[in-house]
Amino acid sequence: MHHKTSNISNNIDEESIPDDCISNLTVDNIVFAIHEGKLKVLLVKYNRGLATSQWGLIGHWVRKDENLDLAALRVVKSTTGVENLYLDQLGAFGNVDRYPARRIITIVYYSLVRFEETNLVSGDNALECEWFDVNNVPPLMFDHADILKSGLDYLRYKVRHEPIGFSLLPEKFTLLELQGIYESILNKSLDKPNFRRKFQKMNLLINCKEKQTNVAHRAATLYRFDINVYEKLREFGFTFEF
Numbered sequence: 280m281h282h283k284t285s286n287i288s289n290n291i292d293e294e295s296i297p298d299d300c301i302s303n304l305t306v307d308n309i310v311f312a313i314h315e316g317k318l319k320v321l322l323v324k325y326n327r328g329l330a331t332s333q334w335g336l337i338g339h340w341v342r343k344d345e346n347l348d349l350a351a352l353r354v355v356k357s358t359t360g361v362e363n364l365y366l367d368q369l370g371a372f373g374n375v376d377r378y379p380a381r382r383i384i385t386i387v388y389y390s391l392v393r394f395e396e397t398n399l400v401s402g403d404n405a406l407e408c409e410w411f412d413v414n415n416v417p418p419l420m421f422d423h424a425d426i427l428k429s430g431l432d433y434l435r436y437k438v439r440h441e442p443i444g445f446s447l448l449p450e451k452f453t454l455l456e457l458q459g460i461y462e463s464i465l466n467k468s469l470d471k472p473n474f475r476r477k478f479q480k481m482n483l484l485i486n487c488k489e490k491q492t493n494v495a496h497r498a499a500t501l502y503r504f505d506i507n508v509y510e511k512l513r514e515f516g517f518t519f520e521f
Contacts, residue, residue, distance in 0.1 A: 303383050305383060306350045306385065308336060308355050312397065322337075322408070325404065327404055377421055385426075483509060485503050
């Protein structure tokens, strides 16, 4: 797996704004993944304009003929190499002084990707691109720390009301891996019997009738999620209190 710097950046240098892009509108992306049992966020250290040598979220200008969702999707796919991902809009951030030089409004999205599917691509506008534990990030440029906090708060709300945590899991997973996703997002330990009982009651899991392979410990049962139940829960929602 290859992890390098990104070829997409939030290019704040005035002279570098492409002619086909809107000059005061960007998309920024909070890209989440689970790695080594921790919730990680993808950050870039930029090399242009007022963002030079500062860490920030993955972003870019919006093209004049481009829908917002497609702009965000372009940025995430170009940076991570992931095709199958969860992406949703968090909201608009447009404080007058959020960017020191002039008025720039950003539309923020958050994405969930599977870490093992990522293949970060190097480019001209980023010095570095790295995954950071969400609880231990470097100082961020402009208002990106506030944006990240808003994204984390919303993600923690969403996992209690939609089954979006499955977007961070492989196709087949163990109940322990499933619980680990929720513990990483919520940043707290959960009672195993209680967690499993509540998930089983939702009829969301299908037993694959398979066991883990090539593990040093006792092989656990593998599950997959029922896409039909998943879509219904996404549409109508639920309340999942731990």
